[in-house]
Amino acid sequence: MADSDDKFKRIKAKVERAAQDAGSTSLRRGVFRELIHLVHSPQTSLQSKSYAAGQIPRFFNDFPDLEEEAINAVYDLCEDHDSKVRIDGYNAVTQVSYAQHRWVKRNADVLVQLLQSDEPEEVAVVKTALLKHLDMDPPAVLGVMCDQVVPLEEDLDEFERQTRERLRSLVIMFLATDALGVIVEKYTDPPDSEAEQVLVSQLVLSIRGLEIREVELVVRDILLSLPCYRVYPSRGDSMLLALLDRAKESLQQRAGNYEPLSSTRSFLALAQFVAIDRHAASPAILLQFYLSFLMGRMVLQKFSPQDRVDIISWISETLLVCDAEMDKLQQASSQDQLRRLLSQTVDASSLLLEILFDSKVYNPVFWRTVETLLQAVSARKKRDNWTLPSHLISVIRKFQELLVQNNENTTDIQNLIRLLTDNQSIPLNDSAQTPREMNNKLPERPSHLPEPPAVNLPRQKYSTTQHAHRRSLVKDIVNKDTRDSTSNPMIFPKRSNSSAEGMPETKRAKIGLKGQPAPSLLSRLAGTESTGAFTSEHARRRRRGKRESRETSPELEKHPMTGYSIKGAASAHRSGRNMETVQAASLLGRLESVNDPARDDLAGRWE
Secondary structure: OHHHHHHHHHHHHHHHHHHHOOOOOHHHHHHHHHHHHHHHOOOOOHHHHHHHHHHHHHHOOOOHHHHHHHHHHHHHHHOOOOHHHHHHHHHHHHHHHHHOHHHHHHHHHHHHHHHHOOOHHHHHHHHHHHHHHHHHOHHHHHHHHHHHHOOOOOOOOHHHHHHHHHHHHHHHHHHHOOOHHHHHHHHOOOOOOHHHHHHHHHHHHHOOOOOHHHHHHHHHHHHHHOOHHHHOHHHHHHHHHHHHHHHHHHHHHOOOOOOOOHHHHHHHHHHHHHHHHOOOOOHHHHHHHHHHHOOOHHHHOOOOHHHHHHHHHHHHHHHHHHHHHHHHOOOHHHHHHHHHHHHHHHHOHHHHHHHHHHHOOOOHHHHHHHHHHHHHHHHHHHHHOOOOOHHHHHHHHHHHHHHHHHOOOOHHHHHHHHHHHOOOOOOOOOOOOOHHHHHHOOOOOOOOOOOOOOOOOOOOOOOHHHHHHHHHHHHHHHHHHHHHHHHOOOOOOOOOOOOOOOOOOOOOOOEOOOOOEOOOHHHHHHHHHHOHHHHHHHHHHHHHHHHHHHHOOOOOOOOOOOOOOHHHHHHHHHHOOOOOOOOOOOHHHHHHHHHOHHHHHHHHHHO
16 A cells, blocks of 8 residues: 555656656656556556546647557546546546547547446536537537437347447437537527537438437427527428428338327327427428328328327318418419418318217317318308308208207307308209209299199109110111112102102003003992802902912922911921912902802801
8 A cells, every 4th residue: 555655656746747847858758658557557546547537638739649548548547447537537538628629529429428327426527528528619529419319220239229229318318408508509599500500400310210209309309499490490391301201101101000100190299399389390391291191081090089189180270370371472383382282171171070070079179170170161261262062061060060969168160150051052963862852942832823733644654764665666667668668669669750849640541451441440340230240250260260370380389479478488398298379369359259159158157
């Protein structure tokens, strides 16, 4: 123990003499080396180590070739087993940074690692040392801290991953608490400083890989506290887009999962806070996201009923804020774009109201959301002279019935409903109506008009199918007559071209065998009365002769006079026998057969 005290006294005397010697002399160099070796020696007392920690920075700038050995000695002091020596090492790191500015960034990195100390007293010293380094070079030190916050893309083993995650949380807490006041007051106000640009760019980048609790600290407690988001609201657009990307990723990852999407809801709540509550970003970006990814019935139904109400309430609030921003826009193109966005969202209000109605969560947020949506619909109706669709009117009337059932004292909502639905009728082309419903809506007959006469007509069921069938039959008959007139000139003989148009053609007189005019039908009928017996005998002979000539005709089997029927032709083909065909009697022959005695005899038998 005495030897250690003597050694400590001896080195202390050398240091005092070297301190009085100006310049880079051999004495100073020797003392500097002895201090470095004193830290590494196992026989060195704690008192000597603490003394070396305080004296090394005094000689640091004199010997650049010994800087690396000296800084490693200081770092060893920070890892000593004794707490007092470690604290002296932390302070030595700060003194080295003051002595040589180029070591600030490296020493700040070491101090950030030392935030993991389990001793509260030591952590307080480390934080003080970090604040001093932050004052030395704000952009560099903030960059070192943000490097620990931004997740690495490379693969790490389990131990390294846990160590980095723990250190990240410590750095975020340090930035959000101990360092925030200094950062806001000294390094980011006025805006657009180099330190601010480093801090904002790195923290916004970190949003894409942090857990939601860490993102909330970064956004709510650090970024939104910076003056740049109060002076330039558009600076928050990049932060808002990063939050919406995280919300979209979690929404797509759970596309098939119908459990409550707590992560998506948390990111959406944070985005709503940025754009609507703090006015730090463009609300149009948020409304466009809602319209693109959350306006589907299937998407909203994945959330719990309470989450659906919350999300729709955010949509309605964003809609109103965007409507208020319309007059602030300078460019006409921006106004037209925002107006189209508002119109598309109001068009989807019927879906939002219907999902609200089905959620059955009748809390103050529910009724406030209904009122906000109805206000947006009313604003568009006035601004664009918009006619409400029938399905929107139907949904709004559901809430009117709901108000009556629940005895809600919501006068403003009732007034809006009456304003939107009074004198509004559902168009016929928008909803299907049965004939009975249409008849019930017909106006009543004026009382001063007489009653129409009652006509009792048989009710016939006449369908469109029967009508089409009858039209088809008529068309077939007409086509058949047309074909017969063209194929058979005997049925419809052609008129002579020499006849006058519109005048019937004169019938030609029949000429007998000797050139004399043939007797007419009336004259022959008159003759049968006087010569009945002769005529009957003559007719029987003529029929007998025709029958004999048919029986002896060689062409009878091949070409029958009247042709075969379908059934008869098939029968004749099977049997191979000759079929006797009967020629159809002429009109004269049938008249002559009236006085036939054979027919009279047959008639007598029937009698």
